[in-house]
Amino acid sequence: MSLIPSFFGAGRRTNVFDPFSLDLWADLPGLKKEEVKVEIEEGNVLQISGERSREKEDKNDTWHRVERSSGRFLRRFRLPENAKVDHVKASMENGVLTVTVPKEDVKKPDVKPIQITG
Template sequence: MSLIPRIFGDRRSSSMFDPFSIDVFDPFRELGFPGTNSGETSAFANTRIDWKETPEAHVFKADLPGLKLEEVKVEVEEDRVLQISGERNMEKEDKNDKWQRVERSSGKFMRRFRLPENAKMDQVKASMENGVLTVTVPKEEMKKPDVKSIEISG
């Protein structure tokens, strides 16, 4: 563990230099200043999403343990933007309950991704199984260029 705070994050978590991510960059998020995403909700508010490209599709996976289908939204916006959002509410307190420790995070999250030109935005599919959301965006088939053989005279 490093004693120096990470301002820009590591390669997997930083979206500042990712041309396809539309997440807002907050340079103070990792330092824990008031008003940033640090604190009790940071683990959920900064939901990590993996994006891999296969020959057939773009596939997004997000770990969302404990969330129900109705608490998660997957939307497609203009300009090839995929938006994944949701909210986990805090457990309601009973006046007779005394909390000893609260470690599970709650709050809202939203991630946005600009998809490349080859994404079929009208065929996006999403499924959730065992707390893992999978969003599949099929890709346009690559058109093979027509090759015409030219006869060489001589």
């Protein structure tokens, strides 16, 4: 599973990522949307997880071959305090998962100009 953006913090070692952008993409080739879970955990943590299990069978008159593969993945992202966690949306198309987290507008402080005399 590859994720964009791929910036994983300034030297911190953790499995929780503090993203600059609130649009995340995950490349999940071969997975169906039913095999992927997107959840918001306590503490504004977005969790993306899933499991794949594949079986490929080839046979003819002289041989029979079965290949099986499986695996799990889990990624966590700490969302900023102004994230609207009730409005998170996820979509999956052609093996690409897109998660969009809207942010609340941050009120900019009022600036009062001071006239300089002298």
